[in-house]
Amino acid sequence: MENANTPCHGGLVLLLDEDSSSSRRIAEGLRRHEYEVLVASDDEIATALAARFKPTLCVLELIPGRDNRLGLISRLRSIVPDMQIVVVTAYGSVATAVSSMKRGAKDYLVMPFKFEELLGALRSDVRACDEEVVKCTEAPLALRRAEWEYIQRVLNDCAGNISETARRLSMHRRTLQRKLNKRPVPERGYAAH
Structure with a gap:
C-alpha cells in the first residue's frame, strides 16, 4: 500500500477483492493511471481503511450468496458519503445489479470486462449501469x-x-x-x- 497522504491525480481508490491475483492486476492498472490504491481482502479491513483514509472511490467485488457485500455498500457510504462505488462481479444478474444501485453503487460491471470500462466507471459522474439494466430487462x-x-x-x-x-x-x-x-x-x- 502506498502512502495515503501522497497526492495523486486519479484519486484514492479502495479495492475490495478476495482474489489476490485479480486485485493485484486491477491495482497495478489503476496505479498506472495515477490512482492511489488501498487493497482490502475482506469487509472488516475495507471498513477500517475507509474510516482511516476516506477514499472517494471504491471497486467492490460482489460474491454470490453473500448479502453482507451488498450491505457493505451502505456501510461504506455512511463512512464516506460521497464515495463512488463500482461493483464488479463474475456472476451478474439483474437482481444484484438493481439491489447494488439501490444501495448506492455508482456502476455495476460483469466480469470479464475491459480495464477501460472500469476506468470509465470510476471517472464518470453518471450512473451508466441504469441504462444497461433497462436494456437487459x-x-x-x-x-x-x-x-x-x-x-x-x-x-x-x-x-x-x-x-x-x-x-x-x-x-x-x-x-x-x-x-x-x-x-x-x-x-x-x-x-x-
Whole structure:
C-alpha cells in the first residue's frame, strides 16, 4: 500500500477483492493511471481503511450468496458519503445489479470486462449501469438465464441465506450451491462486459 497522504491525480481508490491475483492486476492498472490504491481482502479491513483514509472511490467485488457485500455498500457510504462505488462481479444478474444501485453503487460491471470500462466507471459522474439494466430487462431471456435471474432474485430476497433460498425454491441446498457456482450463460441484450 502506498502512502495515503501522497497526492495523486486519479484519486484514492479502495479495492475490495478476495482474489489476490485479480486485485493485484486491477491495482497495478489503476496505479498506472495515477490512482492511489488501498487493497482490502475482506469487509472488516475495507471498513477500517475507509474510516482511516476516506477514499472517494471504491471497486467492490460482489460474491454470490453473500448479502453482507451488498450491505457493505451502505456501510461504506455512511463512512464516506460521497464515495463512488463500482461493483464488479463474475456472476451478474439483474437482481444484484438493481439491489447494488439501490444501495448506492455508482456502476455495476460483469466480469470479464475491459480495464477501460472500469476506468470509465470510476471517472464518470453518471450512473451508466441504469441504462444497461433497462436494456437487459427488455430482451427475452433463455430458460437457463431466466432460471439464474430468478434464483438471484430469491437469494436477494432471502438476504443471501442459502438454506432459506433453497427452501423457497423447493430445491436441495447442495443443488442450489452447484447452480450458484456455475457462471450463467450471457444473453444478447444482457449487460455482460
